[in-house]
Amino acid sequence: MQARCGSYYNATIQHETDYPRLTEDIQTDVVVIGGGFTGVNTALELVERGYKVVLLEANKIAWGATGRNGGQVTGSLSGDQAMTKQLRNRIGAEAEDFVWALRWRGHDIIKNRVAKYNIDCDLRHGHLHTAYKPAHMDELKSMLDEAGRRGMGDLVSLVGKDEMPQYLESPLYHGGLLNKKNMHLHSVNLCIGEARAAEGLGVKIFEDSQVMDIIEGARPVVKTAFGSVTASKVLIAGNAYHKLGRPKLRGMLFPASLGNCATVRLSDEVAKAINPHNLAVYDCRFVLDYYRLTADNRLMFGGGTNYSGRDPKNVAEELRPAIERTFPRLKGVEIEFAWAGMAGIVLNRIPQLGKVSEHVYYCQGYSGHGVATSHIMSEIMAKAIDGDLHEFGLFAGMKHWRIPLNEWFGNQALAIGMLYYQLRESLRG
Numbered sequence: 001m002q003a004r005c006g007s008y009y010n011a012t013i014q015h016e017t018d019y020p021r022l023t024e025d026i027q028t029d030v031v032v033i034g035g036g037f038t039g040v041n042t043a044l045e046l047v048e049r050g051y052k053v054v055l056l057e058a059n060k061i062a063w064g065a066t067g068r069n070g071g072q073v074t075g076s077l078s079g080d081q082a083m084t085k086q087l088r089n090r091i092g093a094e095a096e097d098f099v100w101a102l103r104w105r106g107h108d109i110i111k112n113r114v115a116k117y118n119i120d121c122d123l124r125h126g127h128l129h130t131a132y133k134p135a136h137m138d139e140l141k142s143m144l145d146e147a148g149r150r151g152m153g154d155l156v157s158l159v160g161k162d163e164m165p166q167y168l169e170s171p172l173y174h175g176g177l178l179n180k181k182n183m184h185l186h187s188v189n190l191c192i193g194e195a196r197a198a199e200g201l202g203v204k205i206f207e208d209s210q211v212m213d214i215i216e217g218a219r220p221v222v223k224t225a226f227g228s229v230t231a232s233k234v235l236i237a238g239n240a241y242h243k244l245g246r247p248k249l250r251g252m253l254f255p256a257s258l259g260n261c262a263t264v265r266l267s268d269e270v271a272k273a274i275n276p277h278n279l280a281v282y283d284c285r286f287v288l289d290y291y292r293l294t295a296d297n298r299l300m301f302g303g304g305t306n307y308s309g310r311d312p313k314n315v316a317e318e319l320r321p322a323i324e325r326t327f328p329r330l331k332g333v334e335i336e337f338a339w340a341g342m343a344g345i346v347l348n349r350i351p352q353l354g355k356v357s358e359h360v361y362y363c364q365g366y367s368g369h370g371v372a373t374s375h376i377m378s379e380i381m382a383k384a385i386d387g388d389l390h391e392f393g394l395f396a397g398m399k400h401w402r403i404p405l406n407e408w409f410g411n412q413a414l415a416i417g418m419l420y421y422q423l424r425e426s427l428r429g
Contacts, residue, residue, distance in 0.1 A: 001208035002059050007339040008262035008300060009067050009188035014120060017061045017192060022206040022227035028054045030385060031222050031229040033211050033244065034237035035059075036066035037374035038363055038381075040191055042235055043205075044113075044198040045382030053203045054229050055195075056222065058210035062191035064241045068341025069371060070260060070290045070302045072280045073110060073183040074127055075103040078369040079349030086350070086398055098394075100150060106372025107181060109379060110190070119193030122295040126279045127182030128159070130173040136284035140177040155180045168281065169274045170326050184280035184292045187371060214244060216357045233385050236362040239370075240344035245356040251402040252352060253365050255342040259315040260302035262294060262337040263323075263330070271297040274327050289322050299323070299330065311340040343368045346400065351377055353384075353395035361385065 004010040030046055032039045035057025043053045057063065077083075080099050087095035114123055131137045140158060147156040159167060159176040167176065199205055206224075214234060215221040222229045236244050240255040266274075275281075275293050282290035289303035301323050304312070312318050316338035324331045346352055346365035351373060353363050363381050366373040377395075384392035 002063070004060055004063060005068060005339045005341070006337060007068060007188075007260070008294060008298065008337040009062075009071075009186060011337060012186070012189075012296075013192065014189050015192055015196065017195065017207060019057075019061070019205045019207040022056060022209040022224050022229070025228045025230070026054065026204075027230045028052045028204070029231060030054075030233045030235065031056065031231040032235045032237055033222065034064075034239070034242070035061040035195070035205070035207065036064050036237065036239065037062075037191055037194075037370065038239065038378050039235070039237035040195045040198060041109075041113075041375055041378035042237060042363070042381045042385075043203045044194055044201070045379055046385060047198055047201040047203050049382065049386050051385075053198070054231070055198070055203055055205045056209045056211055056224065056229065057205070057207045058238075058241075060207050061195045061205070062188045065239060065341045065343055065370060066191050066374070067188045068258070068260060068339055069187055070280075070282075070292070070300065071184050071187045071371065072127065072282065072290060072292065073107055073185065073372045074280070074282075074369075075107075075179070075182065075372075076282075076369055077103045078351065078367040078373060079346065082348045083350050083398070087394065090394065090397065100146075102376060104181065105379075106375040107183060109375040110183070110185075110372070113194060113197070113375075114190070117193060117197040119190060119197070121190035121193060122186040123183060124185070124278060125180055125183050126277055127179045127184070128167055128279045128281045129177040129179065130168075130281060130283045131175045132172065132283040132285050134174050137175050139284055140175065143177055152181065167275075167277055167279065169329060171328070172326055173283070178279075182280065185371075186295070211242075211244060214356075214360060216360060218359070220357075220359050232359065234360045235381060235385070236356065236360065237364070237381075239364045239366070240342040245360070245362055248356045249362060249364075252400055253344045253346060254403075256345045256368070257311045257340050258302060258343050258368060259304055259312050259319055259338070259340045260300065261316050261319050261335050261339070262298040262300045264298065264334045264336045266293075266297045266299065266333075268297065270329065274299070274329060289326065291326070298336070299327070299333075301326075314338075315340050343370065347403070348400060350398050350400065351395060352398075352400060353377060353380065353392055355396070
C-alpha cells in the first residue's frame with residue numbers, strides 16, 4: 001500500500017481511515033473497485049437502494065485523483081459540446097436540456113449528501129470564471145445569456161474589468177462571470193465522510209486491497225493478493241489508476257498530471273485583500289490556472305497540466321511564477337504543500353461508461369472536471385446496476401476514439417494535440 005501524498009488535504013484530514021485488508025473469500029451483491037469519489041458514491045447509492053456492497057481500494061480512501069484536485073464544484077461539464085452533438089442524433093431536441101441539467105446535477109447531489117450525513121468538508125458557495133483575454137468576455141456573455149434563459153439569472157452575473165478589483169487583487173483579468181451556485185470544498189474530507197456514511201449503512205470497505213484480476217462469469221470473482229469477492233455485478237472505478245478491463249479499455253483513457261500546491265497560512269488581512277469574497281476561480285484558457293482560499297487562509301493554486309503522463313519534477317517551483325503573476329502581493333510567499341495527481345483524459349472529453357462484459361461495468365474519464373461529474377456518474381451507475389439503464393445507455397452509446405499501440409504513444413499524441421490547442425489559444429485577442 002502506498003502512503004497518502006503530501007497534500008494540504010491529507011495534512012488536514014478530520015477522520016483518517018483505517019479499513020482492513022481483504023484476507024478472506026467473501027460474497028456480496030456488488031463489488032466496487034476504487035475508493036475515490038466514483039467508487040465510494042456508487043457504493044453509497046447502492047447500499048441506500050438495499051444492495052450488499054463491498055468496496056476494494058488499493059491504497060487509502062481518496063488516495064488518487066479524488067484527493068489531489070482543486071476542490072472546485074462547477075458547471076464546467078467535460079465534453080459538453082461533443083456530448084450534445086452525439087445526443088442530438090439519439091434524443092433530438094432534448095439533448096440541450098439533458099446536458100444543461102447534467103451540468104448542475106452534481107452540485108445538488110453533493111449538497112444533499114453533506115446535509116444528510118452531516119459531513120464537514122468546508123463547503124462554500126461562490127466561483128468566478130475569469131477572462132484572461134478580452135476575447136474571452138464574449139464567451140462569458142454567452143454563458144450568462146444561457147443561464148438567464150434557463151432560469152439561473154439570479155445566480156450568475158457578469159463582472160466588468162473595472163469591477164474586478166472588488167473580487168480579486170490581480171492585474172490579469174478583463175472581467176469574469178460570477179456564479180453563486182458553484183462551490184468549493186475539502187475533497188478528502190468529503191470523500192471520507194461519504195465512505196463513513198456508506199460503511200454506516202453496511203458497505204464493507206477494504207483498503208490495501210489491490211485487485212489483481214477479475215474472473216468473468218455469471219458471478220464474477222474479483223481477486224486480490226490475499227482474498228476474493230464473488231458478486232453478481234462488478235464496477236471498475238479506478239479511472240487513471242488501474243490497468244483492469246483490458247483489452248476492452250486499452251487506448252481509451254490517458255493519464256495527465258495535474259499539479260497543485262498550498263501556501264503557508266496567510267493573515268486575515270492578506271487573504272481578504274487578494275480574494276475578499278472567498279471565491280473559487282479559474283480562467284477561460286484551454287490549459288488554465290485554478291485557485292481558491294482554504295478554510296485556514298491558504299492559497300491553494302493549481303495548473304499547468306502535463307499531458308505526457310509524468311508528474312512534474314518540482315510542482316511548487318513550476319506553479320510559483322503563475323501565483324506571483326496572479327497576485328503580485330504574494331511574491332516570495334512560502335509554499336508549504338505541493339502535490340500532483342493523475343486525471344483520466346478522454347480524447348473527446350465525454351465521460352466513459354460501459355461494460356467490459358455482461359456483469360462487469362466501468363466508469364471513468366472526467367478530464368479534469370471530476371468532483372461534480374463523479375457524483376453524477378455514480379448516481380447513473382447505481383441506477384444502471386439497479387436496472388434503470390436509460391441514462392447509462394446514453395453514455396454507453398457514445399462514440400469514443402481509441403488510440404492504437406501502447407499508452408506511451410497515446411500520451412505523446414495527446415500532448416501534441418494539447419500543444420495545438422494552446423497555440424490556437426495564444427493567437428486569440
